[in-house]
Amino acid sequence: CPPGVPRVSGHPFPSLPPSFPPFPGRRCERVMAASKPVEAAGGGGGGGGPGLSRWQLALVLGAPILLGAGALYLWGRRTARRGAKGASERKTPEGRASPGPSGGGQPDGPGHEEMSPLDRAQAAKDKGNKYFKAGKYEQAIQCYTEAISLCPPEKNLDLSTFYQNRAAAYEQLQKWTEVAQDCTKAVELNPKYVKALFRRAKAHEKLDNKKECLEDVTAVCILEAFQNQQSMLLADKVLKLLGKEKAKEKYKNREPLMPSPQFIKSYFSSFTDDIISQPLLKGEKSDEDKDKEGEASEVKENSGYLRAKQYMEEENYDKIISECTKEIEAKGKYMAEALLLRATFYLLIGNANAAKPDLDQVISMEDANVKLRANALIKRGSMYMQQQQPGLSTQDFNMAADIDPQNADVYHHRGQLKILLDQIEEAVEDFDECIRLRPDSALAQAQKCFALYRQAYTGSNPLPVQVAMKGFEDVIKKFPKCAEGYALYAQALTDQQQFGKADEMYDKCIDLEPDNATTYVHKGLLQLQWKQDLDKGLELISKAIEIDNKCDFAYETMGTIEVQRGNLDKAIEMFNKAINLAKSEMEMAHLYSLCDAAYAQTEVAKKYGLKPPTL
Numbered sequence: 063c064p065p066g067v068p069r070v071s072g073h074p075f076p077s078l079p080p081s082f083p084p085f086p087g088r089r090c091e092r093v094m095a096a097s098k099p100v101e102a103a104g105g106g107g108g109g110g111g112p113g114l115s116r117w118q119l120a121l122v123l124g125a126p127i128l129l130g131a132g133a134l135y136l137w138g139r140r141t142a143r144r145g146a147k148g149a150s151e152r153k154t155p156e157g158r159a160s161p162g163p164s165g166g167g168q169p170d171g172p173g174h175e176e177m178s179p180l181d182r183a184q185a186a187k188d189k190g191n192k193y194f195k196a197g198k199y200e201q202a203i204q205c206y207t208e209a210i211s212l213c214p215p216e217k218n219l220d221l222s223t224f225y226q227n228r229a230a231a232y233e234q235l236q237k238w239t240e241v242a243q244d245c246t247k248a249v250e251l252n253p254k255y256v257k258a259l260f261r262r263a264k265a266h267e268k269l270d271n272k273k274e275c276l277e278d279v280t281a282v283c284i285l286e287a288f289q290n291q292q293s294m295l296l297a298d299k300v301l302k303l304l305g306k307e308k309a310k311e312k313y314k315n316r317e318p319l320m321p322s323p324q325f326i327k328s329y330f331s332s333f334t335d336d337i338i339s340q341p342l343l344k345g346e347k348s349d350e351d352k353d354k355e356g357e358a359s360e361v362k363e364n365s366g367y368l369r370a371k372q373y374m375e376e377e378n379y380d381k382i383i384s385e386c387t388k389e390i391e392a393k394g395k396y397m398a399e400a401l402l403l404r405a406t407f408y409l410l411i412g413n414a415n416a417a418k419p420d421l422d423q424v425i426s427m428e429d430a431n432v433k434l435r436a437n438a439l440i441k442r443g444s445m446y447m448q449q450q451q452p453g454l455s456t457q458d459f460n461m462a463a464d465i466d467p468q469n470a471d472v473y474h475h476r477g478q479l480k481i482l483l484d485q486i487e488e489a490v491e492d493f494d495e496c497i498r499l500r501p502d503s504a505l506a507q508a509q510k511c512f513a514l515y516r517q518a519y520t521g522s523n524p525l526p527v528q529v530a531m532k533g534f535e536d537v538i539k540k541f542p543k544c545a546e547g548y549a550l551y552a553q554a555l556t557d558q559q560q561f562g563k564a565d566e567m568y569d570k571c572i573d574l575e576p577d578n579a580t581t582y583v584h585k586g587l588l589q590l591q592w593k594q595d596l597d598k599g600l601e602l603i604s605k606a607i608e609i610d611n612k613c614d615f616a617y618e619t620m621g622t623i624e625v626q627r628g629n630l631d632k633a634i635e636m637f638n639k640a641i642n643l644a645k646s647e648m649e650m651a652h653l654y655s656l657c658d659a660a661y662a663q664t665e666v667a668k669k670y671g672l673k674p675p676t677l
Contacts, residue, residue: 156227190203190209202227219252226248229245254672256285259278259282272300284672302651312650316644320380321612324577329410332475366385370403373385401420401423405421422442424438436466440471443459446458480492505546508551549567565592576609579606579616582603582616583602586606587603603616614643630660634664638657641653
């Protein structure tokens with residue numbers, strides 16, 4: 063499946079409907095299995111850019127989940143307990159590890175010579191704790207060092223505590239190398255020592271050892287059953303940083319990849335006022351036959367743009383950009399159209415950097431057809447949204463509405479943007495305007511129902527939910543050939559636990575669009591949520607890959623399931639395939655996060671024998 067889409071986390075709609083485009087026209091391409099939250103203008107989340115939500119993090123690291131058609135939910139979430147536990151800080155030193163008297167914390171007091179070596183060590187440690195609490199960290203370090211030297215070597219738990227306490231004091235002095243060294247000794251003595259592992263993870267973060275940090279915090283998350291907010295946030299942060307770092311290097315050297323014909327046709331079908339997607343007019347195409355290799359016939363005026371249009375009709379998409387370039391370089395009659403068509407295909411292959419100058423130029427052409435300029439604004443606005451720039455995105459959509467207020471596409475795609483921004487009432491208003499302008503717009507009517515359903519689902523009154531569900535029924539009756547209507551209805555039915563009927567809706571989608579790989583993935587995920595039928599689910603996802611071996615969503619979903627099955631090597635293989643198909647740097651960063659999480663789990667399993675429960 064082609065380019066990734068900004069994804070929204072959180073039940074009941076962790077993502078937009080499968081129709082939401084990374085740029086306009088995206089249909090049925092991205093499930094909610096691994097979402098990327100869209101941040102408000104100005105960033106957020108403490109680090110900027112998309113990150114993994116808490117439930118996602120547990121998912122990719124291997125916590126038990128329930129895989130569904132609409133989402134992947136944590137199995138048995140314990141949010142009530144998470145709040146108190148997640149707020150805890152690991153800053154204080156620890157007390158006694160072994161039973162028995164401590165000597166009153168006075169290693170040099172009366173009776174000191176009669177104390178055992180362990181008691182003397184404990185007393186030194188207790189004295190160090192007092193210094194620590196008083197903020198006298200150098201003195202605390204001296205006491206902990208004395209405790210380490212006095213402690214019998216066979217007392218592993220006590221020794222590990224002393225090293226961990228000394229690491230805590232070093233941490234207060236920001237001596238990160240010493241923190242990591244002492245925590246390593248503590249973990250060697252007590253391999254499942256959560257405090258030491260987490261403190262070492264933080265030290266590795268400060269030392270910019272991201273891989274080591276991720277492995278440590280992964281172990282902590284598993285040991286804590288994903289119940290501690292602090293460790294989850296650190297894992298989220300380092301996964302995000304690793305993903306962005308790797309994607310930046312990989313993406314600039316990637317080979318452009320044309321999406322499947324099914325996706326391209328679905329993309330263009332979401333526009334009704336797009337001049338460049340309209341068939342060639344009579345007189346623009348020669349009646350001569352094509353040659354055996356499918357080359358386009360000669361066209362009047364020898365126009366590169368008209369040749370590109372004919373290649374579109376022949377589904378010979380790889381030749382379109384070069385033909386548009388010829389028209390542009392010749393400053394031909396269709397220069398504006400060629401710029402827009404070339405930009406569109408740059409977007410389709412994931413080259414937003416090349417697309418933007420072409421879109422900018424079309425938008426600035428005041429004498430160009432207003433439909434071309436509005437279409438360019440829609441596509442640039444959607445591109446900005448994919449790049450996590452909702453302010454610029456909104457600005458472009460509003461400008462498109464200003465210059466071409468009768469353009470139904472503007473309201474259709476802006477409505478989808480409003481759903482992403484959780485501005486549901488405004489989204490419904492835009493869909494209504496689109497429907498007023500184009501009463502036959504099945505997509506807009508289906509997506510309006512979805513918006514109303516989403517709004518109703520978040521409330522406590524069941525009546526609006528029933529009204530929204532009735533709306534879906536009306537849409538599929540009025541537009542029985544609109545696969546989108548069935549797909550969105552299936553998601554709503556899944557939320558309502560009406561799994562059998564949801565399955566029927568996905569079957570309708572497949573009947574209408576047998577080459578749409580994403581529907582098979584949705585249906586496969588439904589089998590897991592509905593019947594816990596892992597074999598059937600994987601069979602359907604494999605079918606998706608058979609239909610479209612460029613469907614990154616299918617590889618990503620299969621990788622996620624393999625993590626849950628404990629097949630980490632297979633999961634990593636699937637994530638790497640998805641990475642190679644990613645159409646944006648942001649999407650690639652997200653996929654690297656999934657892959658790195660799976661790899662970290664393999665390392666943790668080798669080092670500590672830690673494996674979360676599997677499906």
